[in-house]
Amino acid sequence: MDNQTIFHLNPSGKFIIGGPMGDGGLTGRKIIVDTYGGWGAHGGGAFSGKDCSKVDRSAAYAARWIAKSLVKAGLCKRCLLQISYAIGVVDPLSLAVFHFGTSDRTETELLKIVNDNFDLRPGAMIRELKLKQPIFQRTAVYGHFGRKEFPWEQVKQLKY
Secondary structure (H helix, E strand, O other): OOOOOOOOOOOOOOOOOOHHHHHOOOOOOOHHHHOOOOOOOOOOOOOOOOOOOOHHHHHHHHHHHHHHHHHHOOOOOOOEEEEEOOOOOOOOOEEEEEOOOOOOOOHHHHHHHHHHHOOOOHHHHHHHOOOOOOOHHHHHOOOOOOOOOOHHHOOOOOOO
């Protein structure tokens, strides 16, 4: 922390309605199955049943898209993204890239490539990944990842 540190204390105002009613979905539904069976870290928020405006869902898809794009570009062989949001704040509060020693670049260099190639604001993720299209019913079986039919499974050509 320094004098540039920004503290966000409940930036959206009152938070008095929680659970499915406040989150627009079935919170907690098969979160491990929906992600990576426990390999990929997650904050515990579910995305099945939530609309695409919830970053639990849209940012999970974007993280997959980014990681696949970094690996496909040969920038690393293994990748984990950490993205943190606050309700009411459009940009991520933090973003980190971990390559587990599988890259000849530093994680800071990979982070710059991510920032230069991807817009992680909710509206931008929804637009880029076409999340307003009627695709979510297909995620109800066989999971959300590893199926070429989904936009987040299509790698992006990176500029670096």
